[in-house]
Amino acid sequence: MDTAMRAQATVDLAAIGANVRALRDRVRGAGVMAVIKADGYGHGAVRVARAARAAGAEWLGTATPHEALELRAAGLDGRILCWLWTPGGPWAEAIRADVDVSVSGRWALREVVAAVEETGRPARVHLKADTGLGRNGCQPADWPDLVADARAAEAAGVLKVTGLWSHFACADEPGHPSIEAQLTAFRQALAVAGAAGIDPEVRHMANSPATLTLPAAHFDLVRPGLAVYGLSPVPQLGGPAEFGLRPAMTLRAWLANVKRVPAGHGVSYGHTYTTPGSTTLGLVPVGYADGVPRHASGTGPVWIAGKWRTVAGRVAMDQFVVDLGGDAAEVGDEVVLFGPGDAGEPTAEDWARACGTIAYEIVTRIGVRVPRVYRTAPPERGGGAPSPGLEAPLAGTGEGDG
Numbered sequence: 001m002d003t004a005m006r007a008q009a010t011v012d013l014a015a016i017g018a019n020v021r022a023l024r025d026r027v028r029g030a031g032v033m034a035v036i037k038a039d040g041y042g043h044g045a046v047r048v049a050r051a052a053r054a055a056g057a058e059w060l061g062t063a064t065p066h067e068a069l070e071l072r073a074a075g076l077d078g079r080i081l082c083w084l085w086t087p088g089g090p091w092a093e094a095i096r097a098d099v100d101v102s103v104s105g106r107w108a109l110r111e112v113v114a115a116v117e118e119t120g121r122p123a124r125v126h127l128k129a130d131t132g133l134g135r136n137g138c139q140p141a142d143w144p145d146l147v148a149d150a151r152a153a154e155a156a157g158v159l160k161v162t163g164l165w166s167h168f169a170c171a172d173e174p175g176h177p178s179i180e181a182q183l184t185a186f187r188q189a190l191a192v193a194g195a196a197g198i199d200p201e202v203r204h205m206a207n208s209p210a211t212l213t214l215p216a217a218h219f220d221l222v223r224p225g226l227a228v229y230g231l232s233p234v235p236q237l238g239g240p241a242e243f244g245l246r247p248a249m250t251l252r253a254w255l256a257n258v259k260r261v262p263a264g265h266g267v268s269y270g271h272t273y274t275t276p277g278s279t280t281l282g283l284v285p286v287g288y289a290d291g292v293p294r295h296a297s298g299t300g301p302v303w304i305a306g307k308w309r310t311v312a313g314r315v316a317m318d319q320f321v322v323d324l325g326g327d328a329a330e331v332g333d334e335v336v337l338f339g340p341g342d343a344g345e346p347t348a349e350d351w352a353r354a355c356g357t358i359a360y361e362i363v364t365r366i367g368v369r370v371p372r373v374y375r376t377a378p379p380e381r382g383g384g385a386p387s388p389g390l391e392a393p394l395a396g397t398g399e400g401d402g
């Protein structure tokens, strides 16, 4: 139990389910692929995947094949797509596990064909077009060749092109001229593939911001990640509640030391903070190894006994300090770093703003040293300490329900 009194990330699986249902309602007619990469944006891939499936997500999406295989190994069935491939695969393992694979170039198509020869099972392939992001995906100049090769392999029974897809560069800036340009380029890529005889099950392009703000990008399937976790991908337009979403993660720690210090006392490495007067310091036992950004030094917000406090001085690897002013405090007092915000506590978005980053980075970087504790029932009103519906941290794989 001592780890439980250091730090804990509570993950509200009921919120994950409600967010998936809200997204489904919003895109009626299109399916939902819940993106579960990076350990479910730090929330725990398997638990999130089960909750998303139970709420009706038709597809799960991961970046690496290893992430997709982890979901299969934990018993998640149904469609899973993974898209970040490097030479060597593991293509054969993914094909055997019934995972849809993404192909952005002819090298990858050759490796898929070789893996099909090895496994004797046809592959399901999503061809990815670079419509302007300039990251992964096939350039328009190379697309006709890729499409022709894929169609030939399909005609030979080696694979089925199940998807045609792309990804936005600036969907989080509605009205950005690249958005219309990418939609046009995607429609052209679809037309080229159609003319070559490819008839995919799903065409998909929308990440969270496009899912929430751009119905023209929904096509057959949307691929929200951040919104599944209840965070707003367009904070300049509205917070989670404005989009019918609820943040799923609450990060807490408990004070590990409380002491009186005199005025003029330096605090933490580099003495970038000096106590302005005689005061009480509280020691929060999490640091950058736990995902608290070092950029939060002197700026990150925490919530203690109903008040906002600011990180005093530098965030260290394992701990940071807050100046509690004249307030009474005790070792073991709760510190909320971020949560949904309903009780007045800071949110992941507040941390992102304080650190000059985005909420994506705040939640995905919570370290492995912080136990995840899962809650399946709606949270108690006004209560910080959950008990009904609370589940123990997932020990090993495949244990517990969703």
Ligand SMILES: *Cc1c(COP(=O)(O)O)cnc(C)c1O
Residues within 6 Å of the ligand: 035, 037, 063, 083, 167, 206, 207, 208, 209, 223, 224, 225, 226, 227, 233
């Ligand atoms: C991460 C990712 C998504 C999800 O993005 P969000 O902005 O979190 O919704 C969708 N598609 C691809 C290709 C991605 O890499």
